[in-house]
Amino acid sequence: MNNGKGRKKHGSVKRSHSNTKRQQLTLSELQSRFESQNSISGEIESTDSSSSSSSGADGTVLTPSSTSTPDSVSNAQITPTSTATNANMSRTQMKRKQSSPMAPAFMVSAPGKVIVFGEHAVVHGKAAMAAAISLRSYLLVTTLSKSHRTVTLNFRDIGLDHTWDIDSLPWNVFKHPSKKKMYYDLVTELDPDLVEAVQPHAAAVSTDKPDDIRKIHQGSAAQFLYLFLSLGSPESHAAIYTLRSTIPISAGLGSSASVSVCLSAALLLQIRTLAGPHPDQPPEEAEVQIERINRWAFVGEMCIHGNPSGVDNTVSAGGKAVLFRRSDYSKPPTVTPLNKFPELPLLLVNTRQSRSTAVEVAKVGRLRETHPEVTEAMLDAIDKVTMSASEMIKENDFEADDDEDLEQFGALFRINHGLLVSLGVSHPRLERIRWTKLTGAGGGGCAITLIKPNTSQQTLQDLEEKLTSENFEKFETTLGGDGVGVLYPAVLRNGVTDEEGGEEIDQQKFENAVGMEGIERLVGVHASGNERREGWKFWKRAGGWTK
Numbered sequence: 121m122n123n124g125k126g127r128k129k130h131g132s133v134k135r136s137h138s139n140t141k142r143q144q145l146t147l148s149e150l151q152s153r154f155e156s157q158n159s160i161s162g163e164i165e166s167t168d169s170s171s172s173s174s175s176g177a178d179g180t181v182l183t184p185s186s187t188s189t190p191d192s193v194s195n196a197q198i199t200p201t202s203t204a205t206n207a208n209m210s211r212t213q214m215k216r217k218q219s220s221p222m223a224p225a226f227m228v229s230a231p232g233k234v235i236v237f238g239e240h241a242v243v244h245g246k247a248a249m250a251a252a253i254s255l256r257s258y259l260l261v262t263t264l265s266k267s268h269r270t271v272t273l274n275f276r277d278i279g280l281d282h283t284w285d286i287d288s289l290p291w292n293v294f295k296h297p298s299k300k301k302m303y304y305d306l307v308t309e310l311d312p313d314l315v316e317a318v319q320p321h322a323a324a325v326s327t328d329k330p331d332d333i334r335k336i337h338q339g340s341a342a343q344f345l346y347l348f349l350s351l352g353s354p355e356s357h358a359a360i361y362t363l364r365s366t367i368p369i370s371a372g373l374g375s376s377a378s379v380s381v382c383l384s385a386a387l388l389l390q391i392r393t394l395a396g397p398h399p400d401q402p403p404e405e406a407e408v409q410i411e412r413i414n415r416w417a418f419v420g421e422m423c424i425h426g427n428p429s430g431v432d433n434t435v436s437a438g439g440k441a442v443l444f445r446r447s448d449y450s451k452p453p454t455v456t457p458l459n460k461f462p463e464l465p466l467l468l469v470n471t472r473q474s475r476s477t478a479v480e481v482a483k484v485g486r487l488r489e490t491h492p493e494v495t496e497a498m499l500d501a502i503d504k505v506t507m508s509a510s511e512m513i514k515e516n517d518f519e520a521d522d523d524e525d526l527e528q529f530g531a532l533f534r535i536n537h538g539l540l541v542s543l544g545v546s547h548p549r550l551e552r553i554r555w556t557k558l559t560g561a562g563g564g565g566c567a568i569t570l571i572k573p574n575t576s577q578q579t580l581q582d583l584e585e586k587l588t589s590e591n592f593e594k595f596e597t598t599l600g601g602d603g604v605g606v607l608y609p610a611v612l613r614n615g616v617t618d619e620e621g622g623e624e625i626d627q628q629k630f631e632n633a634v635g636m637e638g639i640e641r642l643v644g645v646h647a648s649g650n651e652r653r654e655g656w657k658f659w660k661r662a663g664g665w666t667k
């Protein structure tokens with residue numbers, strides 16, 4: 121249906137927030153509200169049914185933000201998200217009334233990741249070592265009143281803004297007894313019939329955009345619809361899903377997995393299949409919930425990539441650092457948390473050379489077909505590198521600031537990178553930075569560089585200047601952060617007390633926050649430095665609740 125044109129206003133999210141009760145609602149209360157909304161019909165008249173505009177070393181070492189601006193954001197409780205271009209959304213329908221309070225907006229967030237060792241090999245059953253990073257995606261979920269029957273995907277960073285009529289979606293196919301999946305099912309492949317059912321609805325997206333952009337938008341739409349139709353129901357509430365991310369897109373840092381984890385967590389929360397996270401949550405319960413989010417995030421990843429290993433979504437969902445292996449795609453992977461993951465002095469550098477994970481993964485797949493024995497030997501060698509690194513950091517005396525330890529670790533970086541070069545997934549720009557290993561799919565994207573402990577400030581500064589002059593981008597990030605988290609309701613307290621209330625996240629400000637600093641400043645899980653912002657709660661893998 122409508123491609124976002126004609127939509128002037130997003131859902132109402134800006135309200136003064138002195139009502140402390142509302143802020144103190146638990147997630148289960150949130151879920152109850154979602155449920156009770158299903159049975160309440162609306163009573164307030166909409167005033168907007170005709171909006172017209174779109175929103176629319178030397179051995180040392182080594183976001184896009186949308187420019188479009190929505191025309192306006194209403195604070196009316198029942199602001200429609202899409203308008204007259206949809207035949208099913210007539211003016212009369214828009215004027216239906218509602219009396220129920222809407223579920224408060226909430227936000228979920230999930231991190232990107234760095235693969236330290238083992239990318240590509242992990243797709244073929246070998247081990248990979250990966251850690252969550254502090255760059256994250258943020259998804260704001262705004263529920264609309266019962267009088268609306270639309271669902272909007274507003275992926276601002278990539279300029280995607282599309283609204284579907286919920287009643288026009290192929291629920292009959294997804295809910296057919298032979299197809300229906302339960303939220304706890306282990307789904308390891310996409311059902312071709314379901315993919316086909318989603319296709320025309322995804323194909324209606326961004327038809328006026330250039331091929332490359334349209335392809336990305338339609339991929340995101342297919343991912344969202346597959347998850348929405350699998351987890352939601354024809355009674356699902358009208359809602360807007362607005363996403364912003366501080367993770368560079370298609371740069372090897374797991375941006376797609378973090379989006380997928382956010383969508384999975386939001387949809388599972390809305391259908392009341394997750395409790396928590398909360399400080400007293402037993403680790404086993406948190407583990408089950410992380411796994412639930414992770415499984416559906418994997419389904420979302422399959423919609424975008426075809427053949428993902430699942431390491432990205434696993435790290436994004438659970439956070440910290442893990443050793444990951446999926447030997448049999450019909451079974452869950454083996455995930456070993458690396459509790460002693462060292463604080464490696466790493467520099468994360470983006471070549472700004474865009475590439476596609478799917479294309480790079482396919483390259484290795486083809487090499488494996490044409491030269492099976494040689495390729496298998498290289499993948500085995502990568503597996504050995506990963507396992508050696510894992511053994512090293514498990515040893516009690518590994519010190520991330522010890523010259524000798526780092527020298528040995530750096531050697532493993534070099535070997536792993538060399539093998540990736542041989543697999544054909546490097547890029548000339550990745551070869552410009554010494555002591556570096558590409559991370560993620562390669563073909564461009566990011567590299568990680570180990571900084572020797574005795575590196576002088578001057579050398580670092582020279583390096584930075586060199587990187588800047590050659591149009592590389594350097595990231596400050598810490599490794600081993602939290603996984604998926606929730607801010608419920610989407611209210612930032614910013615140091616004020618419960619009684620004083622807080623500031624509800626303003627959708628327009630969120631959409632228009634400039635660059636990663638702007639997003640971080642507005643909603644980031646870390647308000648400043650490593651200090652966690654009040655309100656954000658994270659599911660914790662076994663190992664306890666951290667403050």
Ligand SMILES: Nc1ncnc2c1ncn2[C@@H]1O[C@H](COP(=O)(O)OP(=O)(O)O)[C@@H](O)[C@H]1O
Binds near residue numbers: 364369370
């Ligand atoms: N900020 C974002 N907003 C919307 N979609 C995103 C965003 N970041 C990533 N994606 C989705 O993920 C895809 C990139 O995935 P991929 O090529 O695997 O890169 P990465 O290595 O960063 O995961 C994008 O084409 C888009 O579908």
Ligand SMILES: C[C@@](O)(CCOP(=O)(O)O)CC(=O)O
Binds near residue numbers: 243
């Ligand atoms: C190449 C691969 O090992 C990692 C891809 O990471 P990214 O999408 O480039 O962030 C693929 C995978 O594990 O699914």
